[in-house]
Amino acid sequence: MLLTDLRLGERVVDIRIADGLIAEITPGSGAGLGGWVSPGLWDHHVHFTQWALTSRRVDLAGATSAREAADVIAGIRDRDLIVGANFRDAVWPDSPSAELLDAATGGTPAVLVSADLHAVWLNSAALQLFGHAGHPTGLLKEDDAFAIHARLDTVSDEIVDGWAGDAAAAAARRGVVGVVDLEMAWNRGAWERRIAAGHDALRVEFNIYTQDLDRAIAEGLRTGDRLHELLTVGRYKVLTDGSLNTRTAYTWEPYEDGSHGMLTVPPETLLPLMRKAFDAGILPDVHAIGDHANTLALDAFEALGVAGRIEHAQLLAERDYPRFAQLGVEVSVQPEHAMDDRDASERYWSGRTGRLYPFRSLLDSGATLLFGSDAPVSPLDPWIGMAAAITRERDGREPWHPEQRVTHVEALAASTRSTIAPGQPADLVITGIDPSTATGDELRHMPVLATLLGGRFTYQAN
Numbered sequence: 001m002l003l004t005d006l007r008l009g010e011r012v013v014d015i016r017i018a019d020g021l022i023a024e025i026t027p028g029s030g031a032g033l034g035g036w037v038s039p040g041l042w043d044h045h046v047h048f049t050q051w052a053l054t055s056r057r058v059d060l061a062g063a064t065s066a067r068e069a070a071d072v073i074a075g076i077r078d079r080d081l082i083v084g085a086n087f088r089d090a091v092w093p094d095s096p097s098a099e100l101l102d103a104a105t106g107g108t109p110a111v112l113v114s115a116d117l118h119a120v121w122l123n124s125a126a127l128q129l130f131g132h133a134g135h136p137t138g139l140l141k142e143d144d145a146f147a148i149h150a151r152l153d154t155v156s157d158e159i160v161d162g163w164a165g166d167a168a169a170a171a172a173r174r175g176v177v178g179v180v181d182l183e184m185a186w187n188r189g190a191w192e193r194r195i196a197a198g199h200d201a202l203r204v205e206f207n208i209y210t211q212d213l214d215r216a217i218a219e220g221l222r223t224g225d226r227l228h229e230l231l232t233v234g235r236y237k238v239l240t241d242g243s244l245n246t247r248t249a250y251t252w253e254p255y256e257d258g259s260h261g262m263l264t265v266p267p268e269t270l271l272p273l274m275r276k277a278f279d280a281g282i283l284p285d286v287h288a289i290g291d292h293a294n295t296l297a298l299d300a301f302e303a304l305g306v307a308g309r310i311e312h313a314q315l316l317a318e319r320d321y322p323r324f325a326q327l328g329v330e331v332s333v334q335p336e337h338a339m340d341d342r343d344a345s346e347r348y349w350s351g352r353t354g355r356l357y358p359f360r361s362l363l364d365s366g367a368t369l370l371f372g373s374d375a376p377v378s379p380l381d382p383w384i385g386m387a388a389a390i391t392r393e394r395d396g397r398e399p400w401h402p403e404q405r406v407t408h409v410e411a412l413a414a415s416t417r418s419t420i421a422p423g424q425p426a427d428l429v430i431t432g433i434d435p436s437t438a439t440g441d442e443l444r445h446m447p448v449l450a451t452l453l454g455g456r457f458t459y460q461a462n
Contacts, residue, residue, distance in 0.1 A: 001016070001017040001018075001455055002014060002015070002016050002017070003015040003016075003017065003034070003037070003428075003430075004028060004029075004030065004034060005028050005029075005030035005031070005032060005033055005034035006028065006032065006034045006035060006036070006037040006430065007032035007034075007035065007036045007037065007434070008025070008036075008037055008420055009436075011027070011028075012027070012028035012029075012030060012031065012032040013025050013026065013027060013028045013037075014026050014027070014028045014029075015037065015420075015426075015428075017426040017452075017455035018455075019455075020425065020426055020454035020455045020456075021422075021423060021424065021425060021426055021455070022420065022421065022422050022423065022424050022425075022426050023422060024422060025420070025421070025422060034430065035430040035431055035432055035449045035450075036430065036431050036432075036433065036434050036435060037420060037428055037429070037430050038175075038412060038416070038420070038428070038429050038430075038431065038435055039412075039416040039417070039418045039419055039420060039424075039427060039428065039429070040175060040176070040177030040178070040416065040418070040425075040427030040428055040429050040451060040452070040453065041174070041175045041176045041177060041178075041382040041383075041415050041416060041429055042176070042177065042178045042179065042180070042382070042415060042416060042417050043171070043176060043178075043179045043180070043371075043372050043373050043375065043380055043382055043415075044179075044180045044332050044370040044371060044372035045180055045182055045311060045332055045334060045370075045372030045373065045374050046179045046180060046181055046182065046183075046372065046373060046374070046375045046380055047117065047181070047182055047183045047184070047374070047375065047376065048164060048167065048179060048181045048183055048204075048375075049160060049164065049183045049185065049190065050117065050149070050183060050375075050376050051167055051375040051376045051380055052160060052163035052164045052166070052167045053152075053155065053160065053163065054085045054086070054113075054376035055163065055166075055167065055376075056163065057083045057084060057085040057113070058072065058073055058076065058082065058083065058084040058085065059084075059085060059086055060072055060073075060084045060085060060086050060087040060112060061086040061087075061088075061115065063087055064092070065092050065093055065094050066089065066092055066094045066095060066096045066097070066100055067094060067100065069084070069087050069096075069112065069121075070100050070101055070103070070104040070105075071104065072084070073101075073104055073105060073110060073112070074104040074105070076105070076108070077106075077108065079108070080108070080109070081108070081109050081110075081111065081126075081129075082105060082108055082109070082110040082111070083110075083111050083112075083113070083152060084110070084111070084112040084113065085112070085113045085115075085376065086113075086114075086115045086376070087112055087113075087114055087115060087121070088114065088115050088116075088245055088340070088344070089114065089119075089121075089139075089245070090244065090245045090246075090247070090341075090343075090344035090347070090348065091343045091344050091347060095137070095139075096112075096121040096137065096138065096139045097137055097138060097139075098122060098123050098124050098127060098135065098137065098138030099124075101121065101122070101123035101124075101138065102123050102124050102125075104123075105123050105125070107125050108125060109122075109123065109125040109126035109128075109129045110122065110123045110125070110126055111126050111130075111148060111152060113149070113152075114145075114245060114246065115245065115340070115376075115377055116243040116244075116245045116246065116374075116377050117145070117146075117149065117376075117377065118141060118142060118145060118242050118243040118245065118246045118248060119139060119140065119141045119142075119145050119245070119246045120139075120140050120144075120145045120148045120149070121138055121139050121140075122135070122138045122139075122140065122148070123138060124138070126138075130148055130151060132144070141242065141246050141248055141262075142242050142246070142248055142262060142264060143264070146184060149184070150184070150185075157190075157193065161190075161193065161194050161197060161199070164194060164199070165194070165199055165201075167380070168199060168201040168202045169201055169458075169459075170380070171201070171202060171380050171381075172201045172202065172451045172453075172458040172459040173448060173451070173459045174380075174381045174382070174383060174446075174448055174451075175382070175383070175429030175431070175446070175448045175451050176202065176380070176381075176382060176451070177202065177203060177427040177428075177429075177451065177452075177453045177458070178202055178203035178204065178205070178417065178427070179202055179203075179204055179205070179380070180205045180206075180207065180234055180332075180372065181204055181205070181206045181207065181234075182207045182237055182311075183206075184209055185209075186212050186215070187204075187206035187207065187208075188206060188216075188219075188221070188227070188231075188233075191204050191206060191231050192227070192228070192231065195228055195230055195231060200230065200453075200456075200458075201453070201458045202230065202453070202458075203230050203231075203232070203427075203453065204230060204231050204232070205232045205233070205234040206231070206232075206233065206234050207234040207235050207236070207237040207285060208221070208233075208234070208235070208236050208237065208277075208282060209236075209237055209238075210236075210238060210273060213236060213273070213276065213277060213282075216233075216236075216280075216282065217276075217277075217280040217282070221233045221281075221282065222280070222281030222282060223235055223281060223282050223283040229454070233282075234285070235282060235283045235284065235285035235308070235309060236273075236274070236277035236282045236283065236284050236285060237285045237286075237287065237311070238265055238270065238273055238274070238284070238285070238286055238287065239264055239265065239287040240263065240264060240265045240270060240286055240287060240288050240293050240296065240297060241261055241262060241263055241264060241287070241288060241289055241290050241292075241293035242261055242262045242264065242289070243289055244289060244314065244315075244341055244344055244345060244348065244349070245341070245344060247259070247261065247348060248261045248262040249261045249289035249290035249293065249314070249315065250262060250263045250288075250289075250290040250292045250293035250296075251290040251291055251292050251293075251315065251349070252290075252291050252292045252295075252317065253352065255348055256348065260290075260292065261290050261292075261293075263292075263293065263296070266296075267296055267299065267300060270286070270296075270297075270300050271300055271303060271304065274286075274300055274301075274304055274306065274308075275304055275306075278304065278306050278308075283306075283307070283308050283309070284301070284306060284308040284309070285308060285309045285310075285311060285332075286300070286301075286308065286309070286310050286311065287310075287311045287312060288310050288311070288312060288313060289312045289313075289314045289315065290314075290315055291315045291316050291317045291320075291352075291355065294310065294313055294315070294316055294317070294320060295317055295320055297310050298310070298320055298323045298324070298327060298329065301327045301329050302323070302327055307327065307328030307329060308328075308329055308330070309329060309330040309331075309332055309370075310324070310329055310330070310331055310332065311332045312332070312333065312334065312337075312374075313331050313332075313333060313362075314333075314337065314341070314356060314357060315345075315349060315352060315355055315356050316355050316358055316362075317355070318355060318361075321358065321361050321362060321365045321367070322365040322366070324362060324365070324366075324367040324368075325365055325366030325367045325368075329367075330367075330368045330369075330370055331362055331367050331368065331369050331370065332370045332372055333357065333359065333369055333370070333371060333372070334371070334372050334373055334374045334377070334378060334385065335357065335359070335371060335385040335386070335388035335389035335411075336373065336378035336379075336384050336385050336388045337357070337374065337377065337378060338356070338357040338388055338392065338400065339388050339393075339394040339395075339400075340377075340378060341356075342397075342400050353400075353401060354401060354403075356401070357401075357404060358404050359389055359404050359405075359406050360403060360404040360405060360406060361404065363406060363410060369406075369410070369414040370414055371385045371386065371389065371411065371414040371415045372385070373385060382415040383443045383444060383445075383446040384443075384444050385411075385415065386408075386411040386412065386415055386435075386443050387440040387441075387443035387444045388440075389405070389406045389410075389411045389414070390405060390406060390407070390408060390411050390440060390443070391405065391439075391440035392404060392405050393440065394440075408435065408436045408437070408438070409436065412435060412436075425454060426452055426454055426455035427452065427453055427454065428450075428451070428452040429448060429450070429451050429452075430448070430449045430450040430451075430452075431446055431447060431448055431449060432446075432447035432448075432449055433446070433447060447461075448461065449461045
């Protein structure tokens with residue numbers, strides 16, 4: 001295959017592809033009208049099945065209060081179970097309650113899922129259905145919420161796989177060639193089933209959770225093993241604290257109510273789990289959002305002498321900035337969360353927001369950043385994350401802590417896994433404007449002309 005008349009930086013080039021790789025790059029003869037070519041994009045943190053399911057749920061993202069969220073679902077009576085998604089109660093003037101949902105839904109069970117997935121809000125009928133009758137508020141957090149998620153995911157494999165196929169095609173339309181799937185499930189089975197059924201729009205690296213660690217070890221899985229051209233074994237994921245929206249991220253300084261959040265997996269439990277995974281060839285990947293949780297996670301990596309990855313790293317102690325590079329711990333971050341969390345963090349982490357999403361400080365200290373969306377928490381669209389990291393602004397507001405902005409080049413590097421060079425995978429995205437000079441708004445609405453995975457088109461604009 002030969003791609004012609006593409007812009008690569010200041011050059012106009014032709015790219016020859018053979019056996020899924022870039023075979024040759026030669027000077028082009030045209031004016032670069034074929035568009036700008038970049039490496040195909042990766043989203044390094046996705047809950048893929050949740051992303052597919054959320055697209056079919058009642059969207060509560062626009063609700064500015066608990067009462068408004070209840071009003072959104074008040075008229076729904078045509079289903080046995082009402083499921084809403086994407087509410088953010090951290091800055092609501094009122095609080096979720098089962099009674100408020102009861103008034104809106106009557107006897108129909110209703111479960112509303114928070115945008116960060118760390119909380120679910122149930123009415124009385126749903127509390128009875130899911131074994132929490134009598135709960136004082138109906139707002140369940142962390143492990144209780146995750147258990148509800150698992151019971152909500154009762155759509156047949158055939159249907160959810162179809163929705164996943166739609167989600168993968170949508171990702172390809174945005175230039176995405178690969179995702180790291182952190183769905184809280186046995187993801188090997190789901191993706192082997194999907195690939196066997198013809199899903200071929202994305203490369204997938206799947207993570208493993210504690211409940212499946214023994215199974216993964218028994219099956220001999222090791223980080224980096226390729227089970228299929230499109231399917232690779234990822235890492236061992238363990239959650240050590242909660243989130244900002246639920247006020248369960250584990251922090252050094254207290255929240256308004258005097259609490260410090262939740263440490264869901266303490267060091268005495270975390271260390272042997274990480275060692276068990278590493279000894280079996282599975283690299284650790286630790287969820288840590290609060291600054292205290294991140295310190296403890298880094299301490300664990302240091303104590304074990306193991307490199308790995310931390311997910312989120314939203315709030316950090318300044319003394320911990322250089323430790324990521326020193327310990328070889330990658331930082332998997334979600335830049336759009338900075339825009340989503342701006343108001344909540346000013347309320348709950350006031351005086352600390354200069355240490356929130358400190359991308360510039362981390363890069364300057366030598367850390368490796370990987371960008372993701374945490375979809376469905378934010379959209380599976382790396383251009384949106386790049387825009388947030390480069391500009392630190394959205395919706396016409398002033399940039400938030402602009403001292404932590406990154407460059408276009410750094411943002412693209414954090415959103416890709418290959419380069420444009422002979423011998424590299426022919427995973428490519430072709431755009432209608434230059435990503436290296438695009439404004440934040442242009443990045444968020446980037447015109448994608450084509451996406452190639454291994455030299456095969458997964459999307460072409462008409």
